Amino acid sequence: MDSGPSRDPSAAADESEAGSFPDRKAGLLEAADIACFRATPSGTIVAVNDAFTRLTGYTRSELDERPFGALFDDGTRLESLDSDLDGGSSSTTSTPVSIRTKTGSVPCTVHLERRPRDDTDQEPTITGIVRRRRVPARSSAASESDLTYGRTFEALANALPDGIIVLDTDSDIQYANPAVERILGHDPDELxxxxxxxxIPERLRQTHLSALQRYLETGERHINWTYVELPGQHTDGHEVPLGVSLNDFTFDGDRYFVGLFRDISPRKEAEQTLTEKVVQLESVSYLGRNALESTDIDDLLEKATELVTASLNAEYATVFEHDAADSDAGVLRLRAGSGIDVADGATTPASGSIAAAVLAGDGPIVIEDLESDDRFDGPSVSTDRDVRSGITVTIGPVSDPWGVLDVYATDRREFADHDIDFLESVATILATAIERQGYERCLNETVSELEASNERLEQFAYAASHDLQEPLRMVSSYLQLIERRYADELDAEGREFIDYAVDGADRMREMIDGLLEYSRIDSQGDPFEPVDLDAVLADVLTDLQVMIDRSDAEISIEPLPEVRGDSHQLRQLFQNLLSNAIEYSGDEPPRMDVTAERSGRTWEISVRDEGIGIDPDKQDRVFRVFQRLHSREEYEGTGIGLALCRRIVERHSGRIWVDAEPGEGSTFSFTIPADGSR
Structure with a gap:
């Protein structure tokens, strides 16, 4: 069957003379593969296009001068259709018919347009556009025909994932491609x-019609025609988000609009998911900061439930504390909630509930529809409205959970993985805050105990300085009185015994004075202020001048920094370290170096000597109270000097240590914060 266009120019000219469509509208319809014809008012066909020949199965020669009414199954004549047209002006009409083809019949809609007689005195003509009301099976002859521009357009439009719709100025649809049905569910032929x-969703229809009318009247556009996002109405009732590109064109004096659109639901869902994740991350961040700053755990729990309901768009959220000691299975005690009234001390049994399964290690538990889920009777807390879905997670480790965090919604819902992750993150923050609160409570108790212990130590120090000193003075006085009164009656051994007793009392008094001073390092110290260590060390050297001269000591001193501290205690620190270095110098004259080195935010100050040194195994003992490494016959002292040094350094937020080897000298070093140093 000869239904394709001729490739020969002369043949084209012949066809034009024989009744092809020479105007632009015919070309547009041909490209769109829309069947059309031209006939006289009496019904004689004078021209057809390729799409019409494919539709009917006849060649042009078979259709030429053929009465169009002969193609109607129901006997409808073109003249009867033409009677509906106004012969004096351009007019249109359309009607459903059934066209008899060479192999059968095809249900169609015929759209007729009549052109009046013009100035050329030509005979009026009727142009007909034929649209199938359903797509029939193609004939073998048509399937074997050459691919025309119309078929190319049809194939391209059919293959496109985007919907295509062509409208007239009345918003009536003139063309729709198959993708429209995939996107919106509407049959293109029925559209x-x-x-x-x-x-268009009903809520937007009047807006569309008003905007179209305004554009036709003024040419003013209120949306971006290049790309705009609008909802489409699906046949099943729901709205589909669409990305739409619009354009208009005028053909043969008529204006048309073409819209290309695609379903952007996946992108919208991805954007929604991303928005939800951002909101959830911000909520976790806010709750984390609040957990670090808040000391009220109940206030933190309330904030957590409010954030959870807002972030997950749910109606209820609850926090239950698990008290396993109340019964064999334990109870859940309501501590906080959002969307419900939190009754003081409200409890619910843990057994058989969603929370029980989570506490048993089965969680987190996600319920999409409680009505169809027969694992549980209901949520952990009663609400005014029915609960349909929710998530429950543990607060704290599964092995020893503190409680549970629930979130509930009144609709059936499928929760995403990031929703579960979010709820677990909130539960982790709560567990950390609760654990920290427990640590702080223990720490406060320990501090209270230490304060009480220090108070007792202060009381002991007061007793030592007053009550214990008096008997020692009495013993020493009476021994000296015995020595003076009965000196002639005592032999050498008796006087020696009295000397021992007096010396012991004096040493006991020195030890009590040292212990009193040790106990008052923190409580009786001066407030911290800027201290010039060079000046402090100069005062110490003045105090030790007699000792330095007697031992012929040499002291090398590097410039020392300015720090914040207690000048009196720092003076005592240097005095103890230098006097010890002189005393334990051995047989050689003492040689000492005092140095300072900056290390980050601290100063490290060292006093090095070339004395007798210290056994590495005994280096920690020298900083303990009354711990002596040598007998009193070898070296004098109470054994509290270095212990005082440690307390002073610790009060200044530093540490002290010694590096030494027997016979090779010792280096005592301590650190002190560099804040405020020059």
Whole structure:
């Protein structure tokens, strides 16, 4: 069957003379593969296009001068259709018919347009556009024909994932491609001839019609025609988000609009998911900061439930504390909630509930529809409305949970993985805050105990300085009185015994004075202020001048920094370290170096000597109270001097240590914060 266009120019000219469509509208319809014809008012066909020949199965020669009414199954004549047209002006009409083809019949809609007689005195003609009301099976002859521009357009439009709709100025649909059905559920053939408002949500239809009318009157556009996002109305009732590109064109004096659109639901869902994740991350961040700053755990729990309901768009959220000691299975005690009234001390049994399964290590538990989920009777807390879905997670480790965190919604819902992760993150923050609160409570108790212990130590120090000193003075006085009164009656051994007793009392008094001073390092110290260590060390050297001269000591001193501290205690620190270095110098004259080195935010100050040194195994003992490494016959002292040094350094937020080897000298070093140093 000869249904394709001729490739020969002369043949084209012949066809034009024989009744092809020479105007632009015919070319547009040919490209769109829409069947059309031209006939006289009496019904004689004078021209057809390729799409019409494919539709009917006849060649042009078979259709030429053929009465169009002969193609109607129901005997409808073109003259009867033409009677509906006004012969004096351009007019249109359309009607459903059934066209008899060479192999059968095809249900169609015929759209007729009549052109009046013009100035050329030509005979009036009727142009007909034929649209199939359903797509029939192609004949073998048509399937074997050459691919025309119309077929190319049809194949391209059919293959496109985007929907295509062509409208007239009345918003009536003139063309729809197959993708429209995939996107919106509407049959393209049924859409043709209907109004576009059928695919626009009802709430936007009047807005569309008003905007179209305004554009036709003023040319003013209120949306971006290049790309705009609008909802489409699906046949099942729901709205589909669409990305739409619009354009208009005028053909043969008529204006048309073409819209290309695609379903952007996946992108919208991805954007929604991303928005939800951002909101959830911000909520976790806010709750984390609040957990670090808040000391009220109940206030933190309330904030957590409010954030959870807002972030997950749910109605209820609860926090239950698990008290396993109340019964064999334990109870859940309501501590906080959002969307419900939190009754003081409200409890619910843990057994058989969602929380029980989570506490048993089965969690987190996600319920999409409680009505169809027969694992549980209901949520952990009663609410005014029915609960349909929710998530429950543990607060704290599964092995020893503190409680549970629940979130509930009144609709059936599928929760995403990031929703579960978010709820677990909130539960982790709560567990950390609760654990920290427990640590702080223990720490406060320990501090209270230490304060009480220090108070007792102060009381002991007061007793030592007053009550214990008096008997020692009495013993020493009476021994000296015995020595003076009965000196002639005592032999050498008796006087020696009295000397021992007096010396012991004096040493006991020195030890009590040292212990009193040790106990008052923190409580009786001066407030910290800027201290010039060079000046402090100069005062110490003045105090030790007699000792330095007697031992012929040499002291090398590097410039020392300015720090914040207690000048009196720092003076005592240097005096103890230098006097010890002189005393334990051995047989050689003492040689000492005092140095300072900056290390980050601290100063490290060292006093090095070339004395007798210290056994590495005994280096920690020298900083303990009354711990002596040598007998009193070898070296004098109470054994409290270095212990005082440690307490002073610790009060100044530093540490002290010694590096030494027997016979190779010792280096005592301590650190002190560099804040405020020059």
């Amino acid at each position: 043709v001839g209907s109004s576009k408002v059928t695919i």
